[in-house]
Amino acid sequence: MAALDRVRVSDPAELAAQGALFDPDHALLDAVPPAGDYRCRVFKLGGNGTAMAEFTRYPDDQCRIDTNGGVSKFYKITGAQRQSGTIYPDSPSRAVFLGTLSLADEKRAMDYDRDDVRNVAGYFERVGEGRWRLVFPRPQFESILDVIELVPLK
Numbered sequence: 001m002a003a004l005d006r007v008r009v010s011d012p013a014e015l016a017a018q019g020a021l022f023d024p025d026h027a028l029l030d031a032v033p034p035a036g037d038y039r040c041r042v043f044k045l046g047g048n049g050t051a052m053a054e055f056t057r058y059p060d061d062q063c064r065i066d067t068n069g070g071v072s073k074f075y076k077i078t079g080a081q082r083q084s085g086t087i088y089p090d091s092p093s094r095a096v097f098l099g100t101l102s103l104a105d106e107k108r109a110m111d112y113d114r115d116d117v118r119n120v121a122g123y124f125e126r127v128g129e130g131r132w133r134l135v136f137p138r139p140q141f142e143s144i145l146d147v148i149e150l151v152p153l154k
Helices: 002-010 012-017
Strands: 036-047 056-057 060-069 071-076 081-091 094-103 119-128 131-137 143-152
Touching: 002 012, 002 036, 002 143, 012 056, 060 143, 071 094, 081 119
Parallel strands: none
Antiparallel strands: 036 056, 036 060, 036 143, 060 071, 071 081, 081 094, 094 119, 119 131, 131 143
8 A cells, every 4th residue: 555655755656557456445256367367567666775766667578377277377477577476366356476587688487485585475456357456565775565467368
C-alpha cells in the first residue's frame, strides 16, 4: 500500500492507466497461469533510493510458464533482472511464488535459499481475461514493490 500511495502522488495517470493491474483488491479465480509463453512487463513502484523514480515501467520481456507433473514453474527469460522458480497454489484467487533472481549476464539461476539477497517471494493473481500479475513486495533492489504483468503471446 505504501508503494501505491507514493505513485498516486507522483504518477496518478500511469497508475490509473493500468486498471486492475494495481488494484490490490482485484483478484479473479484461476491464479496460476497456464503453460505457455508470455509477454511480461515489469513495473517498479516506490523508488528505493535516490536513483529510482516512484514509478518505472520497463520494456516488454519474455516469460514462460512450464508445467510438469502438476507443478508449475515461472521463468523470466529476458531483462536485467530475471526471476525463476516454482508456483504453489494457495487459494482459488492466489498462488505463492518462491524462486531466485538472476542478474545481468548470468547464465544460470541459483538454487533457492543459497543466497538471501537472491531469494524472491511473491504471489500470482489473475486480474483479467488472459492477464495475470506476479507481485513482489519489498524486493531487494530499486523499489518497494515490483509487479510483473503476464499476457499470453498469440
